[in-house]
Amino acid sequence: MTKKQQGGSPMTKSDAARIQSQSDRTGHNQDFARRAQSTADRRAQAEHPAPQPPKKHAQR
Structure with missing residues (x-):
């Protein structure tokens, strides 16, 4: 797995919260x-x- 996301939308805090819930x-x-939460935190x-x-x- 690479650090750069391959296609799709970037993980947002909202996405991560929905997945966590x-x-x-x-x-x-x-x-x-x-x-997912960690990725969203880093992006933010x-x-x-x-x-x-x-x-x-x-x-x-």
Whole structure:
């Protein structure tokens, strides 16, 4: 399996939540649900990175 998705739509947080909910109800595919959530989290972070605090300059 490659890191780049081959076709289809990218995994969104909504998709992952829906998969996780179904997995919780049925007790099946727990590993897939975890991977889906992780993928959606990484995609969301890549699309909207958290703001970084300003760097402090060394005083002389």
